[in-house]
Amino acid sequence: MQKPDIPANEAERLAALRSYDILDTPPEPDFDDLVAIAAAICDVPTALISLVDSDRQWFKSKLGLKVDQTPRELAFCAHAILDPSQPLVVPDTHQDERFHDSPLVVDEPNIRFYAGAPLVTPQGEAIGTLCVIDTVPRQLLPQQRKALLALSKQTSRVLELRRVSRALARQLQESDWYEKQLLQYQQQLEASNADLAALTRTDPLTGLPNRRAFAAAFEQAQARRDGRLQVAVLDIDHFKVINDVHGHPEGDRILVAVAETLRLYASAPGAVARYGGEEFLMMFESDLRQAELQCEFVREAIANLPVGLPLTVSIGLATHRAGESSADSIARADQALYAAKRSGRNRVEVAEGD
CATH class of the missing domain: 3.30.450.40 (GAF domain)
Structure with a gap:
């Protein structure tokens, strides 16, 4: 010593x-x-x-x-x-x-x-x-x-x-x-x-709000848009392969590029957030059909990003229900996300019952 x-x-x-x-x-x-x-x-x-x-x-x-x-x-x-x-x-x-x-x-x-x-x-x-x-x-x-x-x-x-x-x-x-x-x-x-x-309240890598800030924005929107509030969970497909093959700096570059795209499609500053790892959250103050269409736009925009690598996202979408917490809504969107992955990835799935 x-x-x-x-x-x-x-x-x-x-x-x-x-x-x-x-x-x-x-x-x-x-x-x-x-x-x-x-x-x-x-x-x-x-x-x-x-x-x-x-x-x-x-x-x-x-x-x-x-x-x-x-x-x-x-x-x-x-x-x-x-x-x-x-x-x-x-x-x-x-x-x-x-x-x-x-x-x-x-x-x-x-x-x-x-x-x-x-x-x-x-x-x-x-x-x-x-x-x-x-x-x-x-x-x-x-x-x-x-x-x-x-x-x-x-x-x-x-x-x-x-x-x-x-x-x-x-x-x-x-x-x-x-x-x-x-x-x-x-x-x-x-x-x-x-x-x-x-x-x-900010994710240090992407500059997006983190899940804590998103939850606060969600609660505020809930009071304004009861019955017309949708939440989506997005996951970058095969992100572990990007990190393993190209290295973590390249993975960070991809995360930042996806975050910038999501920011363009956000309806408000707090309507998009980094959930953790390669997962992101989005909130839509609209009906389910409009939100699903927006998710398709987001999915296609990310698939066409000029990042030099094949890049897609899977998306799960859920409608916030009356009396439901933001965590419960996100959990149902997360289940829809896994359904999208099981169905082949690079797709949007709506939660069961919505």
Whole structure:
């Protein structure tokens, strides 16, 4: 195991960390939300906000880990802060001489993959990381790396706004100027939280809404279009073959191309979403016949995409029924999708009874 070096600006770095008055404080929702999003986007069981103190790393927020701190000499994050300009990514700790015999690798929590994006103050000191961990080797996709960097910057902003807000709150009574400054920082925090909320509703690869955003849009449409609301589940045929033969970057390109096509046929911004993997959702505020015709248009448009590969989709369509949840409607559309696949793929099937 290789112990981490001490940064050249260690005194300034520790002073900056102390100025946040955050070590050994209770959990806070703003930080817990960031950790949960990082874990979800990177598809890992463990994510942390780690602050590197003089002799320990302490976790302001943690998901998938029981301990509150570890010795600095064992900390992966103590290596990550040595270069504040970029994340530290360790695809397989067993193949890295710095970590292969670390107690954190050979024993609990059995770290095999690590990626940590430094938390950097406005003055440039790296005081910790937002990191994600897995027990199996892996790589970060480009969009996951981009999202992890964005979330680390968001974490740094929340830390800074928290520090300034607390300092201003203590001095609020001294001057109206402090009151105006506090309001300004609160507005910045609200804007940052709005950006964060948008991130939780968006698929990072395609830019489409995710299933959570789709469910919200579906519930709103349900109130407007009772009896005239249709939902479709679309699946790219033989997508695993594309990934296996041409590689995951090519598969990502196909997903983005399909998403752009679906966006053209969406009746509203929230009417199309990535459901997961190679599956997408569409919503139509129309009768069943019109929705089926739209699905046929979508199917033909995708079959004619100039992507250099044979590409088709199978589609299942269902009518939302009164009193039915969005999940139930999607489940019936999903059953129709599997019927389309059993019937030869590259076709549209309507759910039984609709």
